[in-house]
Amino acid sequence: MTVTNAVSGTNVHEVADGIYRINTPIVFEGGPGGFSFNQYLIADDEPLLFHTGPRRMFGLVREAVASVLPPERLRHIAFSHVEADECGSLNEWLAVAPQAQPLCSAIARLVSIDDLADRPARGLEDGEAVQLGKHRLRWLATPHLPHAWECGMLIDDTTGTLLCGDLFTQPGADLPAMTGADILGPSEAFRRSMDYYSHTKHGDAMLERLAALAPRTLACMHGSAWQGDGAALIRALAQSLRD
Known part of the structure; x- marks a missing residue:
């Protein structure tokens, strides 16, 4: 792991071949514990950044990206959905990477991004x-x-990495970059405390579709990235949601 900013603690860790987790831990003054924000950089011929981070975190994330490759080389600025931590600094990234393009769902493009970007x-x-x-x-x-x-989410067929956005969000600011330990327990406790899931009636079928892909690495947006039997873990999440 490489710390790219000693003040913020922003750090970079390769979680799969050519895929780098950029992490910034946050401790809330007077608040309960901490939290973390992750972005994922895929270094390739056409580099991709998944999640931009909030706009006010742009400098930290840019510094971290620069430790792996020149930020102006980015070609894709991708995100799961429209929220500040997903795409808050989208325009800042488009400014520093002149050949980059926003990459999102067709719905996000239609209803938001072609206006915002x-x-x-x-x-x-x-x-x-x-x-x-x-x-x-x-x-x-x-x-x-x-x-x-x-x-939406992205699956990297090359490494079996699922860029899973807010699935398996874990609280805490002092977590390992990569783990094979239980993340379902902490993430489900956090979900129940805030109830940020929509509880869509199609959730079970979508989770089974994700499980069938048998991902080996889960690139979580908040907390540790995870390696192991992704199919079993996703099915355990589906069972927990049913319960």
């Missing part, structure tokens, strides 16, 4: 592939899972 987005349909070079990604539409009509 300084350049037109590429809106992906369910199952549509994106070739970065060595890495081949596919867009998985997951409307309302865990929340937002336009929500």
Whole structure:
């Protein structure tokens, strides 16, 4: 792990071949514990950043990206859905990476991003592939899972890494970059305390579809990335939601 900013604690860790987790821990003054924000950088012929981080975190994330590759090389600025931590600094990234394009769901492009972004987005349909070079990604539409009509995820067929957004969100600021330990317990306790899932009636089928992909790495947006039997873990989440 490389710490790229000693003040914020922002750090970079390679979680799969060519995929880097950028993490910034946050401790809330007077608040309960801490939290963390992760972005994922895929270094390839056409580099991709998944999640931009909030706008006010842009400098920290840019510094971290620069420790792996020149930020101006980015070609895709991707995100799961429209929230500040997902795409709050989208225009800042488009400014420093002149050949980059927003990458999101077709719904997000239609209802939000082509208005919010300084350049037109590429809106992906369910199952549509994106070739970065060595890495081949596919867009998985997951409307309302865990929340937002336009929500979706990316699976990297090359490494078996699921860029799973807000699934398995874990609280805490002092967590390992990568773990094989239990993340379902902490993430479910956090979900129950805030109830940020939409509880869509199609959730069970969408989770089974994700499980069938048998991901080996889960690139979580908040907390540790996870390695292991992704199919079993996703099915355990589905059971917990049913219960």
